[in-house]
Amino acid sequence: MNRRPTLLAALTLTAAAALTLSACGGGDSDGDKSNDKIAGADTGTKKSASPTPSPVDSSNRPKLTLPPDLKLTFETPKTGDEVEDAVLADSAERMRAVDAAITGTDPEGEALAYYNTGKAREAALNWVQQFKDADASLTGEVRYYDRNVTLKNKTTALLTFCADESKGFSKDKKTGKADKTPVTKNSYVLYNTRLERNSEGTWQTSQIISTRGAAQCQP
Template sequence: MRAPLALAATCVAVSAALALSACGGSKKSDDKIKDQGTDVSTSAPAPTTTSAAPSPTAPGVKRPVITLPSDAKDVFEDEHTGDPVKDAVLADNAGYVLATDEGIFKGKTTENLGFYATEKGLANAITYVQGVHAKGLVWTGTVRFFDRKVTMEGTGDASVVYCSDESKAFPKHVKTGKVDNVATTSESYVLYSTHAKKNAQGVWQTTDIVSDRGSKQCQP
C-alpha cells in the first residue's frame, strides 16, 4: 500500500500516497475499496520482462521473475533471519507484494498473483488492483518494508508482521503522467499483519492480510 491518496485502496486505502503494495483489510472502514474482484488463475505464471525489481528467491519450485517500472521500487529489509524456513516465508511475502504492484502497473492482475496468494489474500489483492486501476493511477518512487517478523504457528502455517514506509512514494496519473507530491504524515506508515500457508509446491501463499495505516508501531 502507499500513503493516503484520495482513493480507498488495498484492500486498504490509498490514502496518502497510494497504499499500493501489499493489500488487505484495514482497521479503518473508509480505507476499503468497494469494487468486487474477479478470480485469477493459480497456475504456474509466466515471468514478466521489464525494469528493475526481481522477486526474492525461496527454495522449492521456481519463482516467477517480477519486475516493476524503472521509476518504482520496493525495498525489503530483514530478509535473513538465520532460519531457512522463516527466510522462505519472507521471500514469498515479498513476492506477494511485488505481484500486487505488478497488477497496478499492468492495469490487471496476472498469474503471478495467483502464484503467491490464495483465499482472502488473493481476493483482496484483486479488489485492490481493480480499484486503483479504475482511478487511473499507478505510483512512482520507493516503498520500504521493514521490521519484518515471522512467527511459525502450531498448525504449520506462518504469520508475518511488518511495516511500510511510503513517504518516498507518490501517486502518478496514467493518462497525464502527473505526479502528486503528497506530504509525509503519520499516514505514510502502515502496519501489516498477514497469514501464510505453504502449498503443495512449497510456496508460502498469503491467505489473509490486515493493515493499520498510521500505526504508532511503524512511525520513525
C-alpha cells in the same frame, strides 16, 4: 504501497482501504486499532521450532519486474532459518506482485495469483481493479522493515512488518504526473499477515490486516 490520498478520494475510498480486506473482516485504520490481530496469532513473541522444508521448484515461479520509477525495499537480513527466510522472501514477492499488476508489468496478474490465496487474493484483485478503473499507476519508493516471522506449524506462518510509504505515490497514467502529498503519521503502516505453505512449497498470503499510523512503525 497505500499512501495515495487523492486517488483514493477519487475512488470514494479512504487511505485505509489499501490492500487490507482480510478473511478476518478487518481493514486498515487511522491508528485506532493498533492491537488488531489475525485469527490464530499468538500474543507472545516465542517462535516454534522450525520444520524442515521440502525442496521448492523455483522454475515454476512467475518472473516479476517493476517499472524503473517504482522501487520496493525489503529490510531484514536472512534469519539463518531456511523456513523463516522462505516466508520472508515469498511475502516480499507478494507485495511486489500486487504492484506489478497495478503498474502493468504483470497485466494478467499471474504473480498476484501465485503469491495470494483466499481473502488476501480477493482483496488484492479488488485493489488492482480500482487502480485500473481510475486509470492510475504507482511511482516512488516504499520501504518495508521490522519484518518478524512466527512459525505456527509446517504449513502456517504469521508475519508482521512495517511499511514506510512517505515516498510512494499514485500517478495518472495519461499524464504521468505523481500525486505527491505531505508526510504524516499515516504514511507508516503496520501489517499483520498469515501465510500458508501450499503443495508446491510456496508461502502464499491468505490473510492481511493493516493499521495505518501505528505507533510501532513511526520513525
